Amino acid sequence: MRSPRLAALELKRFGRGRLPAAAMAAMVLLPLLYGALYLWSFWDPYERLDRVPVALVNEDRGAESEGRRLAAGDSIVKGLRDSDTFEWHETGSADAREGVEDGRYYASLTVPADFSERVASSSGDSPQAGALKVRTNDASNYVVGQISRTVFSEIRAAASSKASRGFYDRIFVSFATLHGRTAKAARGADDLGSGIGRAQKGAGRLAGGLRDAEHGSGRLKSGTSRLHTGAGTLKKGSQRVADGTQKLADKVDGVAGTVRPFLDEHGDEIGTAARGVARTSKTLKDNLDELPAAARTARTDSREAADTLAGLYRVRCEGPVELDSSCPRLKKAADAADTAADVAKDVDAIVKQQDLARVGEGLDDLRTQANALAKRAPRLGEDLEAAVAQINKLNKGAHQVSRGAGRLDTGLASAETGAARLDTGLGKLTKGASTLTGGMVRLADGSTRLAGGLHDGAKKIPDYDEQQRDDRTGVLADPVHLTSGKAHAAPDYGTGFAPYFIPLALWVGAMIAYMLLPPLNRRALAAGTPAWRITLAGWLPVAAIGVLQAVALLSVLHWGLGLRMARAAGTVGFLLVVALSFTAIVQFLNARFGPAGRILVLAMLMLQLTSAGGTYPIQTSPDFFNAVHSFLPMSYVVEGLRHLITGGELWPVWRACLVLLAFTAGALALTAVTARRRQVWTVDRLHPEIAL
Numbered sequence: 001m002r003s004p005r006l007a008a009l010e011l012k013r014f015g016r017g018r019l020p021a022a023a024m025a026a027m028v029l030l031p032l033l034y035g036a037l038y039l040w041s042f043w044d045p046y047e048r049l050d051r052v053p054v055a056l057v058n059e060d061r062g063a064e065s066e067g068r069r070l071a072a073g074d075s076i077v078k079g080l081r082d083s084d085t086f087e088w089h090e091t092g093s094a095d096a097r098e099g100v101e102d103g104r105y106y107a108s109l110t111v112p113a114d115f116s117e118r119v120a121s122s123s124g125d126s127p128q129a130g131a132l133k134v135r136t137n138d139a140s141n142y143v144v145g146q147i148s149r150t151v152f153s154e155i156r157a158a159a160s161s162k163a164s165r166g167f168y169d170r171i172f173v174s175f176a177t178l179h180g181r182t183a184k185a186a187r188g189a190d191d192l193g194s195g196i197g198r199a200q201k202g203a204g205r206l207a208g209g210l211r212d213a214e215h216g217s218g219r220l221k222s223g224t225s226r227l228h229t230g231a232g233t234l235k236k237g238s239q240r241v242a243d244g245t246q247k248l249a250d251k252v253d254g255v256a257g258t259v260r261p262f263l264d265e266h267g268d269e270i271g272t273a274a275r276g277v278a279r280t281s282k283t284l285k286d287n288l289d290e291l292p293a294a295a296r297t298a299r300t301d302s303r304e305a306a307d308t309l310a311g312l313y314r315v316r317c318e319g320p321v322e323l324d325s326s327c328p329r330l331k332k333a334a335d336a337a338d339t340a341a342d343v344a345k346d347v348d349a350i351v352k353q354q355d356l357a358r359v360g361e362g363l364d365d366l367r368t369q370a371n372a373l374a375k376r377a378p379r380l381g382e383d384l385e386a387a388v389a390q391i392n393k394l395n396k397g398a399h400q401v402s403r404g405a406g407r408l409d410t411g412l413a414s415a416e417t418g419a420a421r422l423d424t425g426l427g428k429l430t431k432g433a434s435t436l437t438g439g440m441v442r443l444a445d446g447s448t449r450l451a452g453g454l455h456d457g458a459k460k461i462p463d464y465d466e467q468q469r470d471d472r473t474g475v476l477a478d479p480v481h482l483t484s485g486k487a488h489a490a491p492d493y494g495t496g497f498a499p500y501f502i503p504l505a506l507w508v509g510a511m512i513a514y515m516l517l518p519p520l521n522r523r524a525l526a527a528g529t530p531a532w533r534i535t536l537a538g539w540l541p542v543a544a545i546g547v548l549q550a551v552a553l554l555s556v557l558h559w560g561l562g563l564r565m566a567r568a569a570g571t572v573g574f575l576l577v578v579a580l581s582f583t584a585i586v587q588f589l590n591a592r593f594g595p596a597g598r599i600l601v602l603a604m605l606m607l608q609l610t611s612a613g614g615t616y617p618i619q620t621s622p623d624f625f626n627a628v629h630s631f632l633p634m635s636y637v638v639e640g641l642r643h644l645i646t647g648g649e650l651w652p653v654w655r656a657c658l659v660l661l662a663f664t665a666g667a668l669a670l671t672a673v674t675a676r677r678r679q680v681w682t683v684d685r686l687h688p689e690i691a692l
Contacts, residue, residue: 030512031549035505036556043494043561054086055096055108065120072119073111076132080109100137107136198315205308219297239406246399278370282363292352302344306337336428343421350414366397490646491564498563499641500614502553503634506579507608509549510586511601513542519591520675531676535668538675539587546579566647574644574653578637581660584667585633591674608634633663 060073080088089105099105110133118131313334317327490496517538524534554575557563565571589604590597611618611625612634618626629635640656643649 028509028545028548028552031505031509031553032556033505034508035501035553036561038501039494039498039557040561042497044492047492049085050087052086053089053099053105055099055105056080056088056090057093057096057108057110058090059093059113060111060115061113063116063120070116070120072116076111097135100135103137103139107134109134205312275370278367282367296348298344299341299348302337302341306334306341309334309337333428340421346414362397362400369393369397494561495563495645497614498557498645499638500612502557502575502641503578503582503612503637504605504609505553506546506550506575507582507586507605507634510542510546510579510583511598511605513545513583514586514590514601515598517542519587519597519671520678525675525679528679531672531679534675535587535672538591539584539668539671542583542587543580546583547576550575550579563645565645567644570650570653571641571644574640574657577657577660581633581664581667584664584671588667588671588674591671591678604632608632611635612638614638633660636660 056077058073058077060071062069062071062073064070077090086107089099091099093110096105096108096110100108112131112133115131313327313331317331520534520538521529524537529537551572554563554572558565558568585604586601589600593600607628611621611629611632613621613629618629618635621629636652636656636659640653643652
């Protein structure tokens with residue numbers, strides 16, 4: 001009998017009554033319990049996290065920050081209430097602690113009392129980080145604890161970002177304030193530079209005026225020196241004249257009775273002496289005329305210099321801003337110039353007090369009288385009485401001139417000393433003014449550099465508006481964004497685990513099928529049918545059931561749970577190959593080892609589940625599972641299904657097909673060898689050591 005007919009006979013047995021038909025239906029649908037039911041239970045658990053009860057405790061008492069009320073805890077609580085992350089229960093700390101302990105809450109999030117104070121401390125002298133307290137209980141559910149810690153880490157990051165945004169915003173506001181004040185300082189430096197420029201020009205004019213004053217004081221010094229010299233000469237000459245007239249008067253008065261003969265004898269000599277007196281008087285009168293003009297010139301020049309210095313001092317040093325450090329020296333210069341002007345004034349006053357006009361008139365009278373005496377000298381004898389009177393009068397005038405010349409000499413000596421001090425002082429002032437001018441030049445250069453530096457600094461200090469501050473604080477508060485990309489994204493949790501549970505379900509389906517169907521047909525074994533026909537007759541019915549199992553499972557996953565496959569047709573074809581391979585392997589184990597083969601099938605299932613890398617990468621498993629990973633068919637099935645369901649390269653699918661075909665061929669060949677051996681009856685077969 002051919003193998004297909006033998007396989008058909010095996011299947012017909014399940015159509016002879018309701019119970020066999022129910023058994024057949026159970027064999028086809030049982031993999032759904034392992035595949036569809038398991039996947040359905042956690043198809044998308046993250047969509048239902050809002051049903052997980054979590055305690056929320058807000059103990060934050062708030063804080064004051066820069067005159068504003070800060071309630072960071074309230075802000076966090078409001079944001080969590082508006083989210084659907086968990087089922088939040090606002091409660092107290094004691095209830096939260098007890099609830100986590102007894103399982104009413106899977107976790108608790110506590111905002112401590114000093115949270116706002118710590119957040120606000122970022123702008124103070126002792127900044128502290130705010131701390132959110134999380135408490136989980138792995139005894140309630142380990143996975144929820146892991147999820148909650150991940151969610152709370154995101155909450156912490158969001159709170160940190162918000163606090164950082166406020167901190168950086170204050171920094172940028174400070175930048176704007178600093179920019180404004182620096183710009184204001186730059187404008188003040190510009191005004192300072194303008195004032196220094198004006199002061200520099202004034203210092204230049206001061207230096208020029210002082211040089212002119214120095215030249216004038218030099219001329220005053222020379223003039224007063226010449227006047228003093230002339231006054232000395234006048235004093236000596238007038239004293240000699242007075243002495244001479246006194247002697248003449250004494251002699252004339254003493255010998256008036258006997259003088260006539262003398263006058264007759266010495267008339268020419270008297271005329272000569274009188275003409276000498278007239279010449280000396282004229283010389284003194286000429287020198288005396290120059291004195292008032294020189295004194296007035298000195299007084300005027302020195303006063304102008306003093307007023308110029310005083311005016312510059314008021315402009316430079318008595319304003320709201322002192323422009324430089326030369327004001328003390330400028331003050332001394334102004335005081336010295338004022339003193340020199342007073343000395344020149346005193347000299348002019350002395351000259352005026354001497355009544356030089358009267359002295360000049362006296363000299364003119366003396367000269368006139370001397371000339372008259374010279375003319376009358378030859379006739380003195382004839383008019384002795386008149387001559388004696390004239391001589392006495394001349395003597396009196398000569399003594400008056402001598403006394404006036406003495407006072408004039410004394411006054412001019414003081415004037416000469418004052419003029420010398422004035423000239424020396426103005427020389428020092430001129431040097432100081434030159435130094436001041438140089439200092440003002442350096443000060444002007446420095447103020448220009450200062451203003452330029454402040455303007456450059458103001459340009460470099462950022463001055464952001466509100467939108468710019470918001471953009472920049474966002475970047476600084478969260479400078480690194482994680483841009484995640486998935487080459488072939490699984491839309492949900494169930495899709496990601498489907499490649500792991502589908503082969504599990506098909507393996508279990510093959511295992512259950514061979515619990516109801518024999519791996520080798522006993523009638524064929526007894527009839528001496530060729531071994532390969534016996535093998536196919538035992539494999540084909542279960543292979544057909546395996547195909548039905550794969551189609552039913554994939555249909556429920558796709559239309560019932562919403563499994564979306566990148567390559568649907570390829571997935572169907574690949575699962576058919578998987579069903580054929582798994583049924584062949586399970587057939588061999590049951591045929592070769594008999595009742596013990598069922599245990600081996602279950603053991604091989606456990607070994608494949610732990611080494612297939614269906615949940616975590618196989619590299620994270622112990623070395624033993626890494627070693628057997630490449631020798632088990634389910635490892636290739638899981639990888640192939642991932643590339644068919646979510647997309648990707650196809651070479652893992654083709655490799656898996658080759659491996660599965662190799663396992664199928666190998667298992668069928670070994671089953672045929674086993675069938676050939678089973679055609680020979682032995683004592684062990686007649687009396688097996690164990691029967692299931």
